[in-house]
Amino acid sequence: MKRQRIHPKGPEFSQVIAGVWKWLDETTHERCISAALDCGISTFDHADIYGQYSIEELFGRVLRQQPGLRNKMELVTKCGISLKVESRPENRIKHYNTSYSYIIRSVEQSLQNFGTDRIDLLLLHRPDPLMNPYEIAKAFSDLYEQGKVLHFGVSNFTSTQFEMLQTYLPMPLVTNQLEVSLFKPEVFFNGVADTMMKHQTGIMAWSPLGSGKYFDDLEKMQDLGVMADKYKASTAKLLFAWLLQHPARLFPITGTTKTERIQEAAGAVDIVLDRQDWFAMLKIITGRDVA
Numbered sequence: 001m002k003r004q005r006i007h008p009k010g011p012e013f014s015q016v017i018a019g020v021w022k023w024l025d026e027t028t029h030e031r032c033i034s035a036a037l038d039c040g041i042s043t044f045d046h047a048d049i050y051g052q053y054s055i056e057e058l059f060g061r062v063l064r065q066q067p068g069l070r071n072k073m074e075l076v077t078k079c080g081i082s083l084k085v086e087s088r089p090e091n092r093i094k095h096y097n098t099s100y101s102y103i104i105r106s107v108e109q110s111l112q113n114f115g116t117d118r119i120d121l122l123l124l125h126r127p128d129p130l131m132n133p134y135e136i137a138k139a140f141s142d143l144y145e146q147g148k149v150l151h152f153g154v155s156n157f158t159s160t161q162f163e164m165l166q167t168y169l170p171m172p173l174v175t176n177q178l179e180v181s182l183f184k185p186e187v188f189f190n191g192v193a194d195t196m197m198k199h200q201t202g203i204m205a206w207s208p209l210g211s212g213k214y215f216d217d218l219e220k221m222q223d224l225g226v227m228a229d230k231y232k233a234s235t236a237k238l239l240f241a242w243l244l245q246h247p248a249r250l251f252p253i254t255g256t257t258k259t260e261r262i263q264e265a266a267g268a269v270d271i272v273l274d275r276q277d278w279f280a281m282l283k284i285i286t287g288r289d290v291a
């Protein structure tokens, strides 16, 4: 699979990324890491909170068993959401925290969980209404100078939130990780994708298959299936191709736990979608022509 720089000053990632949110046990990690690397998916998307703070450590167990793996992959992780769970008794309520000390502590914990000396890309998981851009800039700068985090980005930010934070930072935000799929195409119409293109910032697309929820809509799936037949592909593969076609440079994050579906997602990079078919797929979901 071709690798692509997510930003002119950012890291090179595989065009399709593996998301570990639903990898709930060690065997799944072993199977899926190996399947992903075998088909050229070298970038893995984490968050400190996945599996109620357990998944980074599960992934780290595989890295400890096979230390050669670390240099074959890029690790993305996030911080900024605090969950009210047993392992965090100090959290009286689910909240956001993007303070200096919280970001530093979270990264130290992630490094320990993975058993690595560096995180390739750290994202702020959600826009925090109390975010103080001076504190964030200081935390990012210190982590960068210490070599603990190589690049920084955000997730679920609007255009104005992205541009506000960028103004205060000495380094570029190299991505905005967003929910984008044929089922959630809003960013292509509300200016967020345009803003990312203006900054040459690639978009990591989460839930590229709508988390699998739409596969039960048999009528729409049948219509998408007819289109998929035209490209001799499965419907899921075509849904990845729909995202990869966009000039904003999307990096879809597959969330599957099945090795054959990881391979299927990787194969989508070879499909070239006809422009009218891109709109035809959109119409299948929206039920209407564009204006």
Ligand SMILES: NC(=O)c1ccc[n+]([C@@H]2O[C@H](COP(=O)([O-])OP(=O)(O)OC[C@H]3O[C@@H](n4cnc5c(N)ncnc54)[C@H](OP(=O)(O)O)[C@@H]3O)[C@@H](O)[C@H]2O)c1
Pocket: 018, 019, 020, 021, 022, 045, 046, 125, 155, 156, 177, 178, 205, 206, 207, 208, 209, 210, 211, 212, 213, 215, 236, 253, 254, 255, 256, 257, 258, 261
């Ligand atoms: N930044 C954020 O706020 C945010 C939020 C949510 C997620 N994420 C990231 O995005 C990643 C992907 O999210 P997602 O899990 O919602 O992604 P997704 O790829 O849209 O959905 C994956 C789900 O769809 C199911 N599925 C059903 N049919 C499938 C098929 N033909 N091919 C593949 N999957 C199929 C999978 O089940 P099987 O496992 O049985 O295949 C799995 O449960 C997460 O792992 C996480 O890294 C980020």
